[in-house]
Amino acid sequence: MAVLDLRRKLAVLADAAKYDASCASSGTSKRDSIGGKGVGSTEGMGICHAYTPDGRCVSLLKILLTNFCIYDCVYCINRASSNVQRARFSVDEVVELTLNFYKRNYIEGLFLSSGIIRSGDYTMEQLVLVAKKLREEHDFRGYIHLKLIPEADPRLVEEAGLYADRLSANIELPRDEALKRLAPQKDVGVIKQAMGRVRLKVEAARPAKKDRAKPPKFAPAGQSTQLIIGADGASDTEIVDRSASLYAGYGLRRVYYSAFSPIPDSSSALPLSKPPLMREHRLYQADWLMRFYGFSSAEIGDAANDGMLDLAIDPKLAWALNSRAQFPVDVNTGAREMLLRVPGLGVKSVNRILQVRRWRTLRLEDIGRLCRGIHKVRPFITALDWTPGGLTDAADLRARMTPSVQPVQLSLF
Known part of the structure; x- marks a missing residue:
């Protein structure tokens, strides 16, 4: 019965995690185990979920710790007022799943997010505990991506960076006013403060050439964020400008774009239909131009039509x-x-x-x-x-x- 219950939880919480696109393993570094007997690696091959910069496939177990949430963000299917099936993993269940999936060669890493339960501090503490147990008790060297709870105590955020390869705090909506209107419990200023602290810790962990003693690693794969496209009326040029400022201000490795998908029992404040998925694709292409081809957001915007990228050509x-x-x-x-x-x-x-x-x-x-x-x-x-x-x-x-x-x-x- 316990096995069936765990399978049900996995079905619910893996499905609930699919809306978060910000999970790739780009930039992770090799972790050495004590005596070479550790579990997990980011260097093998498995089920294809994400790719490292050199082309290696890294598969990830992508789940929520829970889809219970005390927040009532209008655009989120897991919001407090949503009528969805709920489930919650214990810390030990996530650790067990990660290790068992790895040993079967299903995965090589973990992407763990969560709804807010009790408080931001409690939720972040549980996420950190999963990573800590994997690293310290099981010597797990695979990739770990943890979702940040921006409202949590900065000390918990700092601890998360010591165990995770990547951290992410989602801005979610391109327009600040829309976040205030559609996610009243969230504060964009608090999210940015958390991202700023992560940037400072990541930079402090980079050893200078003259340093003999290397500082402890902190989120070696950096941080990322996600923007939801089509939920708040922001144009493509607004989104590209926002991404450019996030890259410059917080040293992000990636900004991910997720086309808004209408949810059951949605509010009248949300659009009735989803945007063209090609729009999401064009934004990824524009993002690539800024990151690797030397384009500025203004240059990309100059070729847009009324603020929207051309869907017919790249x-x-x-x-x-x-x-x-x-x-x-x-x-x-x-x-x-x-x-x-x-x-x-x-x-x-x-x-x-x-x-x-x-x-x-x-x-x-x-x-x-x-x-x-x-x-x-x-x-x-x-x-x-x-x-x-x-x-x-x-x-x-x-x-x-x-x-x-x-x-x-x-x-x-």
Whole structure:
């Protein structure tokens, strides 16, 4: 009977955790065990759930400690007034599940969040206790991502960073006024203070070259947050601007975007329908441009239409079509910064171009071999044997570059 009860809890609390998108293992570091007999690793292979920067697959057990919650956030399916099935794990049950799933090679890490029970301090204390038991009692070296409870005592937040690889506190809504209106028990100022403390602790844990004694590790994979798209009326440019300020202000590793999905018995304050899932995808692409391609939020916004990203073409192509005076770029002499702005050229392709052009003058055929496809690239570059002529300025270039069959973003749910 106990096994069936645990399975029921797992079904309820794993399903309840699916709405939190901020769980990837990017940037985690290897943990050494005492005597080499520890349990778990972030370096093996398992069920595909997340990827590290070098391409390794890291599978995560993603659950809530409980979906009981004393808060009544209008957009949350687990809010206090919601009529959903409730369940709660004990600390030992989460520890047992994590270890048993790992030993069966189902997972390599844990993502643990929770509704607020009793108080922020009590909830954070329970989350930390799970990580502490895994690390200290079972020498678990796998990846652990803990959700921060911003209202909790700063000492609990600091303790969480000593056991977790990554911490996250979700801003949730792009507009501060919307958070006050739809989540009255939450305070955006308190959330930002918690994120600021995490940033300071992460930076303090980075050893200087001259330091002989290394400081204790603190959340080596940094912190992340999540923004819900389409629940508060914020435009794409507002969301991109908010993300840029979060990256700059709190040193975040990732901002995750989750398209609002209507929930049962929802309030009239929420939209009746969900936004196009392609909108979520375009925001991730815009985020990638800021993080790896040198784009500013203002540049991405310049190519938007009434504050919304183009759903038919990606943001990089939209910017290029809006900035035709910048093109074509000579692949043999162009700066890396401009090559990264050429539609169809990724970071790896640009790095290959820079390497190869040191030894030979590149032709169009060479570019075709160094990137995934030449169709999108041709109007925006010149090479030894290629010039686009009037193609770059062609009035119908957008129509030529728009896919005949629009891609479909699949729902996670």
